[in-house]
Amino acid sequence: MSRLILGRLAWGLLTLWLVSLLVFAGTEILPGDVAAAILGQNATPESLAALRESLGLNEPAPLRYLGWLAGILQGDLGESLANRAPVAELLWPRFANTMALAAYAALVAVPLAVTLGILSAMRRGSLFDRGANVIALATVSLPEYFLGLLLILVLSVRTGLLPSLANTYEGMGLMAWLQATTLPMIVLTLVTVAQIMRMTRTAVLGVMDQAYIEMAYLKGLRNGRVVLRHAVPNAAAPIVNVVAFNIAYLITGVVLVEAVFNYNGLGRFMVDAVSKRDLPMVQAAAMVFAAVYVVLNMTADIAAIALNPRLRHPRAKDA
Amino acid sequence: MVPRAPRSVPPTAWIGLALIALNLGMFLLGPELAPFGQEETVGAPFAPPSADHLLGLDQNGRDMLSRLLFGARMSIGVSLAAVTLSFSLGVPLGILAAIRGGAVDTVLSRAVDTVMSVPVLISALVVLQALGSSLPVLIVTIGLLDSTRVFRLSRIVAQGINAMEFAEVARLRGEGIGWMIGREILPNAAPPLVAEFGLRFCFTFLFVAGLSYLGLGVQPPFADWGGMVRDNQQGILYGLYAPLFPAAAIALLTIGVNLVVDWLLAGRTTVQGENR
Numbered sequence: 001m002s003r004l005i006l007g008r009l010a011w012g013l014l015t016l017w018l019v020s021l022l023v024f025a026g027t028e029i030l031p032g033d034v035a036a037a038i039l040g041q042n043a044t045p046e047s048l049a050a051l052r053e054s055l056g057l058n059e060p061a062p063l064r065y066l067g068w069l070a071g072i073l074q075g076d077l078g079e080s081l082a083n084r085a086p087v088a089e090l091l092w093p094r095f096a097n098t099m100a101l102a103a104y105a106a107l108v109a110v111p112l113a114v115t116l117g118i119l120s121a122m123r124r125g126s127l128f129d130r131g132a133n134v135i136a137l138a139t140v141s142l143p144e145y146f147l148g149l150l151l152i153l154v155l156s157v158r159t160g161l162l163p164s165l166a167n168t169y170e171g172m173g174l175m176a177w178l179q180a181t182t183l184p185m186i187v188l189t190l191v192t193v194a195q196i197m198r199m200t201r202t203a204v205l206g207v208m209d210q211a212y213i214e215m216a217y218l219k220g221l222r223n224g225r226v227v228l229r230h231a232v233p234n235a236a237a238p239i240v241n242v243v244a245f246n247i248a249y250l251i252t253g254v255v256l257v258e259a260v261f262n263y264n265g266l267g268r269f270m271v272d273a274v275s276k277r278d279l280p281m282v283q284a285a286a287m288v289f290a291a292v293y294v295v296l297n298m299t300a301d302i303a304a305i306a307l308n309p310r311l312r313h314p315r316a317k318d319a
Numbered sequence: 320m321v322p323r324a325p326r327s328v329p330p331t332a333w334i335g336l337a338l339i340a341l342n343l344g345m346f347l348l349g350p351e352l353a354p355f356g357q358e359e360t361v362g363a364p365f366a367p368p369s370a371d372h373l374l375g376l377d378q379n380g381r382d383m384l385s386r387l388l389f390g391a392r393m394s395i396g397v398s399l400a401a402v403t404l405s406f407s408l409g410v411p412l413g414i415l416a417a418i419r420g421g422a423v424d425t426v427l428s429r430a431v432d433t434v435m436s437v438p439v440l441i442s443a444l445v446v447l448q449a450l451g452s453s454l455p456v457l458i459v460t461i462g463l464l465d466s467t468r469v470f471r472l473s474r475i476v477a478q479g480i481n482a483m484e485f486a487e488v489a490r491l492r493g494e495g496i497g498w499m500i501g502r503e504i505l506p507n508a509a510p511p512l513v514a515e516f517g518l519r520f521c522f523t524f525l526f527v528a529g530l531s532y533l534g535l536g537v538q539p540p541f542a543d544w545g546g547m548v549r550d551n552q553q554g555i556l557y558g559l560y561a562p563l564f565p566a567a568a569i570a571l572l573t574i575g576v577n578l579v580v581d582w583l584l585a586g587r588t589t590v591q592g593e594n595r
Contacts, residue, residue: 018433026445134331137581141573143525145532145548146566149555157558164556248438255440256529260552270441271533274448282448290437297436 004305012298019290020072023283024065051081072287078280087284091269095288097168098258098265101181102250105188109250110243113193117200117239122227124205136194144253148187148260155183166261184261188254192246199242203235237304244300248293332582338575345391353385357542365554365561374564378551383564390542390565395572397458397537398524404462405523406516409469414500414508416470417477428474431467439464443530452535461523472515476508510583517580521573528569544569 052058059067071078077087120129139147156164166180207213208231216226255267262268266285273281328336345352355361359381366376374383416424434442442464450456480486481504489503530536531545539546547565554561 015433015436019437022433022437022442023445026442027449137577138574141521141577142570143528143532143566143573145529145552146563146570149548149552149562149566152555153558153560153563157556253440256532259533270444271535274444274535277448277451279448282445286437286441286445289441293438293441294436 001305005302008298008301008305012294015294016291019294020069020287021065023286023290024068026286027279027283028061054079054081068283072284077284077287080281081278082276087280090281091266091284091288093170094264094266094269097263098251098254098267100177101166101184101258101263101265102188102247102254104178104181105185105192105250106247108185109189109192109246110196112189113196114200114239114243116193117197118204118227118232120197121201121204121208121231122223124208129201132197136198139190140194142191144187144191144256145260147190148183148257151183151186152260164261166263168264181263184257184263187257187260188250191253192250196239196242196246200235200239203238203242204231206238207231207235237307240303240307241300244296244303248296248300251289251292251296329582331578335575335578335582338571339579342391342395342572342575345388346395349388349391353382353388355382355385357381357386357389358540359385365551365557365559367559375559375561377547377561378554383561386542386547387544387565387568390544390547391568393537393541393543394524394528394531394545394569397454397527397543398520400458401461401465401523401527402516402520404458405465405469405519406512408462409466410473410505410512411500412466413470413473414477414504415496417474417481418496418499418504424474427470431470434464434467435471439526440529443526444535447530447535452530452538454537457527457530457536461526465519465523469515469519473508473512476511477504480504480507514580514583517576517583521576521580524576525569525573 068078075088077091079085080087080090116132120126120132123129152164155161162183163180164183166184168177168180172180204227208227213226213230216230221230254265255271257263258265258267259271266288270282270285270289273285350357360379361382362372362376362380364376364378364380366372366380368375372382372384374387377383377386412427416427443460446460447456450460481499486499486503489499494503527536528543528545528548531543532549534546534549537543537546544565548562548569551559551562551565555563
């Protein structure tokens with residue numbers, strides 16, 4: 001098992017390196033000159049030369065890539081083109097905000113979704129099961145901004161229960177923060193609960209068809225005990241996988257939600273950087289997002305390996 | 320799973336089919352049906368619905384219904400073009416990788432794994448930063464990024480079919496790669512790929528709308544549903560429904576496609592194709 005996990009770790013690191021190549025190459029595909037594209041029609045020969053110099057465009061691409069990668073590994077994310085501020089100083093507070101919102105949503109969504117999934121598997125075909133399925137299908141197809149605007153209209157504009165914009169600032173009290181971020185949290189919860197719930201239900205039901213479950217029923221065990229003690233532990237691996245996948249989604253899918261509620265997170269940071277075509281900021285934000293995503297997916301795979309009883313206790317001939 | 324009774328069309332699938340038909344009509348005829356131009360200012364900003372303007376006016380005093388009808392062609396057209404591109408790349412390459420195996424398969428699969436290890440939205444944002452947003456860039460970027468998902472599914476499906484006896488027989492007959500793809504694999508891979516086309520369309524449609532909502536997709540003066548939500552968004556703070564109309568149009572189409580795909584895939588225990 002440890003060999004499998006080490007292999008997965010190595011593959012994760014390799015992926016991160018390949019991703020850095022992709023992110024760098026993605027900004028190099030521009031035909032012609034990045035500097036000219038950034039300055040557009042206002043370019044004078046002097047400003048072009050100055051920008052090329054500051055971007056290091058006079059050096060060959062591989063050399064620039066190595067310099068950029070070395071910087072990242074030392075925590076230096078470069079300077080913003082707009083105001084020469086170090087990207088790292090601008091980026092990390094925004095990253096912390098995004099992680100806080102994602103964590104808030106995950107704390108609500110994951111227990112709720114897994115419970116609902118198990119309940120609907122226990123009552124397969126019941127009204128509850130079918131109702132949950134339809135609601136899941138609906139919320140999964142609704143865009144985040146539709147849900148967000150609807151919630152703003154109902155919970156904020158009409159009833160005034162919650163603030164419509166998620167204004168947060170440093171040194172804010174916890175209660176105030178929770179109040180400001182509850183609407184975006186609800187939207188994120190709605191879009192993730194559906195998938196986790198359906199996958200949990202599928203995973204539990206997949207186990208329910210096995211012979212030992214029938215055996216457990218024939219022993220005369222009650223439905224609840226069969227599901228909770230016999231089925232769920234064996235369905236744990238796919239459930240953990242879909243949970244990790246959805247947390248990874250929370251951290252990137254948050255981009256749209258942040259735009260709806262004007263939340264000061266990394267998503268809006270990146271969107272602003274893209275519309276200003278601030279190359280170093282975009283590269284840094286993309287690397288951070290991609291790294292979180294890769295690490296979470298890796299964690300999911302490792303958890304699945306660790307939770308699989310066949311891999312946990314390998315027979316001698318398999319090892 | 321318990322085997323299903325012979326297939327009949329459930330009511331949810333009928334709703335889905337009706338929604339798709341409605342959107343197809345808007346896509347084909349929308350601009351011709353629109354009572355006003357997409358750039359035409361016909362009254363005060365955010366005027367409420369009236370007999371002349373069934374859905375009211377937008378933030379610039381343009382007829383909401385007309386803009387929705389114009390936007391249908393743009394929003395649906397861009398997504399259709401991108402999905403068509405991703406399928407015309409992903410399916411042949413996926414099947415090729417499955418048949419050839421070896422180095423071709425390894426190189427393609429690793430490349431696809433790497434692209435897929437970055438969230439699509441993030442990759443798209445990096446490219447849009449470099450190239451700026453225009454219709455060709457949008458379509459090609461999204462089509463290419465999405466073709467990785469199509470590649471994965473076609474490869475798995477084709478591997479299964481390629482191991483069957485009739486494919487083996489064809490190979491022994493000495494058929495070329497073109498025959499194998501066109502006559503042996505594709506006809507048998509069609510059902511899952513059709514369902515996948517629906518899912519990919521849904522994803523792409525939401526994705527284009529999302530990019531436009533962020534201001535990075537379809538650019539003005541073209542009307543497009545995601546951009547319309549963005550433009551009218553401040554209206555919601557005054558309790559107006561303006562931004563909800565385009566948002567609901569987006570939601571209805573995706574719900575429609577999802578209902579139909581759900582029906583097509585009914586009986587399978589696993590969901591095909593990851594949606595994000």
